[in-house]
Amino acid sequence: MFALPEQLSSATKTNLEAQLSFFTTLTSKAFESVEKVVDLNITAAKASLEDSAAVTRQLLAAKDAQEFFTLTAAQAQPNTAKVIAYGRHLFSIASNVQAELARATEEQVAETSRKVNALVDDVSKNAPAGSENVIAIVKSALGNANAGYEQFSKTTKQAAEVMEANLTSAVNQFAQAAEKTASAGRARK
Numbered sequence: 404m405f406a407l408p409e410q411l412s413s414a415t416k417t418n419l420e421a422q423l424s425f426f427t428t429l430t431s432k433a434f435e436s437v438e439k440v441v442d443l444n445i446t447a448a449k450a451s452l453e454d455s456a457a458v459t460r461q462l463l464a465a466k467d468a469q470e471f472f473t474l475t476a477a478q479a480q481p482n483t484a485k486v487i488a489y490g491r492h493l494f495s496i497a498s499n500v501q502a503e504l505a506r507a508t509e510e511q512v513a514e515t516s517r518k519v520n521a522l523v524d525d526v527s528k529n530a531p532a533g534s535e536n537v538i539a540i541v542k543s544a545l546g547n548a549n550a551g552y553e554q555f556s557k558t559t560k561q562a563a564e565v566m567e568a569n570l571t572s573a574v575n576q577f578a579q580a581a582e583k584t585a586s587a588g589r590a591r592k
Contacts, residue, residue: 414518414519414522417518418515418518421511421514421515421518425507425508425511428507429504429507432500432503432504432507433500435500436496436497436499436500439496440493440496443489443492443493443496447485447489450485451485454481454485458474458478461474462474462475479581480581480582483578483581484578484581487574487577487578487581490574491574494567494570494571494574498567501563505556505559505560505563509556512552512556516545516549519545520542520545523538523541523542523545526538
């Protein structure tokens with residue numbers, strides 16, 4: 404007896420369970436990243452409020468305009484460093500989430516591919532005579548789809564690495580420019 408309906412039903416059930424697990428993983432990772440960003444923002448907001456209060460007290464205690472402007476200029480360097488640190492931390496969170504999502508996606512695609520190939524192999528064992536060409540076409544299509552996904556995955560990884568390198572370079576250049584500006588401001592004093 405040909406068991407194709409049972410095989411397809413079992414494969415469909417397994418695939419739906421795998422998709423549910425995959426989406427649960429993605430949702431969990433998304434919530435974790437949102438939680439990290441919220442924590443980062445709360446920490447940054449608290450620190451900013453504390454720093455603002457301290458700076459305001461210092462500025463209000465200034466004895467003359469020169470001291471006031473000196474104190475104001477002195478805040479540029481620490482504030483720039485804080486913005487750079489915040490950006491790096493935010494970028495780190497985003498990079499980690501991207502890596503985790505990519506890993507989960509790769510695992511899901513590999514597992515689904517393995518299961519589909521196993522199903523095709525099982526079906527081909529029970530296929531009627533003369534269907535070899537159809538099965539060969541299906542296997543070829545699956546192989547081409549897997550190769551396409553692998554190429555897409557490699558290209559995406561390369562693009563992410565280039566973007567990360569460019570962002571790191573931009574942050575470093577910004578930090579260097581901020582340091583030069585702060586140094587020039589200190590030299591004018």
